[in-house]
Amino acid sequence: MSTDFTPPPMPGYGPPVPPPPVPPRKPRTALIAVSAAVVAAAVSALVTVGVSGDAEAKPAPTVTVTETAAAGADDAEADDAAATDDEEATDSADGGEEDGVYALDDTAVYEPATEVALSGFKRSVTGEYAEPENTPYLQFTVKVKNGGKKALDITQLTVNCSYGKDGKSSDSVFDSEAGLEGGPETKLLPGRSLNVPWGCELPKGEKLIQIEVSPDFESDAAIFTGTVK
Helix, strand or coil, X not given: CCCCCCCCCCCCXXXXXXXXXXXXXXXXXXXXXXXXXXXXXXXXXXXXXXXXXXXXXXXXXXXXXXXXXXXXXXXXXXXXXXXXXXXXXXXXXXXXXXXXXXXXXXXXXXXXXEEEEEEEEEEEECCCCCECCCCEEEEEEXXXXXXXXXXXXXXXXXXXXXXXXXXXXXXXXXXXXXXXXXXXXXCECCCCEEEEEEEEECCCCCCEEEEEEECCCCCCCEXXXXXXX
């Protein structure tokens, strides 16, 4: 038996070595954001250099974004308020005529086309044969114009006066010497006008006068008011 011993061959490779751990990858979104910021900064610098001619990049201007509220209930309320203001302005401008109140030198117009106006205001004192006698009064002329197509019964003309802030009643004056003999006794044909002299009691210390005129029984009275010297 031989005494030579040959050991078995050693394996050529040892156990496999595990690979080193892979470092965590950065989120793709962060890389994209960083790249975009770098590109934007570069473009801004180039634009600034191109415009100003300086090599040094200047910061871009700040832009403020203002949020605009959508049209809704607030806008509707604002529109309603504006419309209400316009209506009130219109009512204020036309209120005098709509209420039947006029200045002493205004003209009141009735349907279909009757016009009433006052003129020729002057102070005077009645004579001893007038009614009332020896009384201060205001004399004026009532002008009635018939612009309609039918005759106007001017015998229905009525004139009433008051004076002062307290609205004291003023009697009509009848004085034949001054031509104050009351209303007309005729009809007013279409296209014609008539001047009727009239007088109302007015004490010397009073200046505020109110004269209400109705051309006929079917028409509302036009109220003329103002101060006289």
